[in-house]
Amino acid sequence: MGGDEVILLNYWMSMFGARVRIALEEKGLNYEYREEDLQNKSPLLLQMNPVHKKIPVLIHNGKPICESNIIVQYIDEFWNDKAPLLPSDPYEKAQARFWADYIDKKLYDSGGKITWYKNKEDAEEGKKELLEIFKALEGALGDKPYFGGENFGYVDISLIGFYMRFHAYETIANFSIEAERPKLMAWVKRCLERKSVAKSLSDPKTVYETVLKFRKIRGLD
């Protein structure tokens, strides 16, 4: 596989892009990272993801794969000789897909109610929803070190990128995720010790400052 060309089109703040970066790092793959300016999307991005025109996009030997959870599964299936990300048992695999899908359906929108609030009630609602979601996820984690069990895997990869937004959620909605969901934060800290994660997440304070900047641009502040 020495001839593989792997390019990742991404945006530094994206929790979805983080999933792909972490998966690539876990597999020890070399790839070219290209930062997209979302206000000025490259012709390559528009060509490679004509349906959604969004990042992340993985381009493997010229062929695009879109949608972060789908990209992670692709990476796991193509480079299947090391660091398995999904369980091999079909039932466990279905559970892993369920929780990654749950994260997709719930977390972005509820978190968005906080970051892009128009009035205090939005942010309060977002905070309540987020805490419910985190509670359900703590239930799924149980007493295991990772969602994948002993091994860091697909669901961990699906979720950990959202840690980049925690400081923004906490500051804007005035609460502490650690105080409310200590088990989840213990899992976060465990993940942050992994090189693949530390390399792939942007600094939460910079993310928060950028959120504030976007709020002004969107006329919310």
Next chain:
Amino acid sequence: MSNDELILLNYWPSLFGARVRIALEEKGLKYEYREEDLPNKSPLLLEMNPVYKKIPVLIHNGKPICESNIIAQYIDEVWNDRAPLLPSDPYEKAQARFWASYSDKIRDVGWKITYRKNNEEAVESKNELLEMLKALEGALGDEPYFGGENFGYVDISLIGCYMMFYTYETYANFSIEAECPKLIAWVKRCLERKSVSKSLGDPKIVYEIAVEWGKRLGLGLSTSLSACTVLSSLESEDFWRGRVKINKRDGDH
């Protein structure tokens, strides 16, 4: 695998449930079908899908699998000795997952055609639906099925939507066949398969049910609520327990 116990909790008009029925039929699997009464969900459903409390749920030897596309992949992986639903090549598999995920959005767009806030929302949603169906036609290309020569995962994911086409067309006064003839040709090809014809409800009866729900909930033209508000209310347990009311139209009984 002769001792496998399979139970499907479903609601027959559900396009998501149809996916699971078709996958089970394609694999030639025996299963027990249980119809759920949505305003009166069974304790089993609430126990087996505590997170969403929704159908379809497949219960395999007592263990639940939820979310229709995930269930279809599970069926394909457990019964991997026959009728493969997903391609074996990782790239083709990723493309199949992409389009199956895309087809998930059709129900939400279609909802806004049926239970729209006003005519503008209906027209806008109709146009959005047609755009999506045309994108799917592009993905189909000149192949008989989205799976190529073989009926597969994307076909299964999408064909259940056909149950709703008559409803969308009647509510927004348009013809999907006129706008997307290739897609309807694909629909007809799928309907010739026993697994599909056994699993899809009659679109005209689905339409009557949609009208009935509309009346019951006071939805459609002249209601002040957006379709999304209604959709999220209908998905909340509180609604089914009568704790959340949706305002009726003026003059409704």
